[in-house]
Amino acid sequence: MRSRLPVVLVxxxxxxxxxxxxxxAGLLIKAPWATLPSQLFxxxxxxxxxxxxxxxxxxxxxxxxxxxxxxWLLARSDLPGRGVLRALVTVPLVLPPVxxxxxxxxxxxxxxxxxxxxxxxxxxxxxxxxxGVVLAEAFVAMPFLVISVEGAxxxxxxxxxxxxATLGASRWLTFRRVTLPSVMPGVIAGTVLxxxxxxxxxxxxxxxxxxxxxxxxxxxxxxxxxxxxxPDAAIVLSIVLxxxxxxxxxxxxxxxxxxxx
Amino acid sequence: xxxxxxxAALLLAGCGSPAPAQTGVSGNVTVFAAASLTESFxxxxxxxxxxxxxxxxTFNFAGSSALAQQINQGAPADVFASAAPANMKQVxxxxxxxxxxxxxxxxxxxxxxxxxxxxxxxGLADFAKADLKIALxxxxxxxxxxxxxxxxAAKITxxxxxxxxxxxxxxxxxxxxxxxxxxxxxxxxxxxxxxVEGKDFTEASNAVNDYPIAALDKAPxxxxxxxxxxxxxxxxxxxxxxxxxxxxx
Numbered sequence: 001m002r003s004r005l006p007v008v009l010v011x012x013x014x015x016x017x018x019x020x021x022x023x024x025a026g027l028l029i030k031a032p033w034a035t036l037p038s039q040l041f042x043x044x045x046x047x048x049x050x051x052x053x054x055x056x057x058x059x060x061x062x063x064x065x066x067x068x069x070x071x072w073l074l075a076r077s078d079l080p081g082r083g084v085l086r087a088l089v090t091v092p093l094v095l096p097p098v099x100x101x102x103x104x105x106x107x108x109x110x111x112x113x114x115x116x117x118x119x120x121x122x123x124x125x126x127x128x129x130x131x132g133v134v135l136a137e138a139f140v141a142m143p144f145l146v147i148s149v150e151g152a153x154x155x156x157x158x159x160x161x162x163x164x165a166t167l168g169a170s171r172w173l174t175f176r177r178v179t180l181p182s183v184m185p186g187v188i189a190g191t192v193l194x195x196x197x198x199x200x201x202x203x204x205x206x207x208x209x210x211x212x213x214x215x216x217x218x219x220x221x222x223x224x225x226x227x228x229x230x231p232d233a234a235i236v237l238s239i240v241l242x243x244x245x246x247x248x249x250x251x252x253x254x255x256x257x258x259x260x261x
Numbered sequence: 262x263x264x265x266x267x268x269a270a271l272l273l274a275g276c277g278s279p280a281p282a283q284t285g286v287s288g289n290v291t292v293f294a295a296a297s298l299t300e301s302f303x304x305x306x307x308x309x310x311x312x313x314x315x316x317x318x319t320f321n322f323a324g325s326s327a328l329a330q331q332i333n334q335g336a337p338a339d340v341f342a343s344a345a346p347a348n349m350k351q352v353x354x355x356x357x358x359x360x361x362x363x364x365x366x367x368x369x370x371x372x373x374x375x376x377x378x379x380x381x382x383x384g385l386a387d388f389a390k391a392d393l394k395i396a397l398x399x400x401x402x403x404x405x406x407x408x409x410x411x412x413x414a415a416k417i418t419x420x421x422x423x424x425x426x427x428x429x430x431x432x433x434x435x436x437x438x439x440x441x442x443x444x445x446x447x448x449x450x451x452x453x454x455x456x457v458e459g460k461d462f463t464e465a466s467n468a469v470n471d472y473p474i475a476a477l478d479k480a481p482x483x484x485x486x487x488x489x490x491x492x493x494x495x496x497x498x499x500x501x502x503x504x505x506x507x508x509x510x
Contacts, residue, residue: 110439128394210422210434225401
């Protein structure tokens with residue numbers, strides 16, 4: 001039997017929705033719609049958009065490859081100091097992204113702790129490259145993936161894994177065939193969050209990878225610089241980024257996410 | 262609710278009318294100033310408060326274009342000091358300022374290299390070398406526009422690795438040694454300390470940046486706004502600015 005929705009929940013919920021959507025509506029209302037098509041198909045916007053999509057996707061792959069095992073370690077192992085480790089993983093979430101970018105420079109920059117050896121031994125220099133953009137985005141976005149996968153793992157019933165083990169499955173086989181499928185919704189939710197965060201990344205990217213068209217200028221960087229001289233163009237660029245990300249997320253939802261809705 | 266408002270109004274009224282100082286100005290004066298003026302204007306503000314007891318200078322330092330937009334959206338500023346005439350024009354166009362702005366300082370570009378000059382930079386021509394790491398300001402911000410002018414005048418095609426969003430971001434890259442050379446303002450090199458060395462170059466005279474200042478028409482504290490403006494333009498103000506590396510107009 002359904003009872004009436006409690007007002008104490010509904011009112012703040014509506015206020016919350018308005019709080020999130022009204023600024024978005026403001027962007028749409030103030031948009032110079034006449035110039036939208038020409039902006040959308042201009043070479044610079046196409047270049048920045050393509051770079052954004054490629055880098056965010058590569059960063060998400062990096063996060064998946066490193067983040068899922070990390071989440072598993074945090075949820076399933078009996079490592080000492082796991083609580084501290086879990087708190088440390090969330091550091092990039094609270095760190096201002098610009099500081100994250102400076103930290104990356106101090107470690108991976110040309111004179112960085114690790115970066116100077118990369119430069120001397122292999123001739124690899126990461127700042128000001130597309131690889132640098134991917135790294136900066138992955139650094140900022142990975143906690144989103146780790147936290148959602150770890151949450152899903154902790155909520156999952158470990159007895160299935162134990163049953164698999166009693167049937168003779170190795171831990172790696174159990175992970176692949178039992179654990180991973182059971183936490184798939186959490187992995188997908190984490191992946192989507194991670195990708196979205198990477199797509200909007202600004203501070204760490206511009207600090208670590210700099211800004212050069214075609215190489216490191218992603219959409220958020222293009223928006224920021226457009227704001228300096230032409231606020232209308234910045235609004236248009238923001239809407240382009242919004243439309244594309246909403247389209248991708250909605251498309252993914254239909255194709256991959258068949259959770260209860 | 263009404264009572265709360267009444268009390269708030271009383272408090273506000275109380276704040277607005279402390280005992281008048283000798284100069285006749287008092288109260289809060291809000292100054293919107295370009296980020297490159299941070300160090301020098303803080304000092305000027307302190308001196309102004311000492312010279313005019315009862316006044317309090319509040320600063321909002323940011324990029325000139327962001328400040329111009331805030332003013333045009335109705336931010337309650339008394340004085341606007343811009344790093345470029347173009348941004349001052351944004352506020353005179355909307356009639357937020359109808360008085361003629363006064364140029365109070367000039368800034369020129371300087372080559373900035375990390376301590377010890379690892380890239381062995383000798384002049385502007387080195388900026389065309391592809392194997393060196395070079396940082397410039399993006400064309401959209403004043404220092405980038407000035408850099409572009411300088412390279413055009415010198416007929417040099419620069420090969421930058423990054424076009425940064427503001428002059429301080431460029432300076433960070435230099436002080437961390439991530440780039441071999443950059444073009445920034447002379448005042449920024451001075452403010453950066455030992456980690457950055459500055460090198461003058463002759464072509465810099467092609468892009469001298471004027472800093473205009475003006476009081477806003479809707480200044481909440483017009484008397485103090487004028488007093489602060491006069492102070493910036495006075496000999497004392499000029500001295501502080503020249504110590505920071507600015508040239509006199």
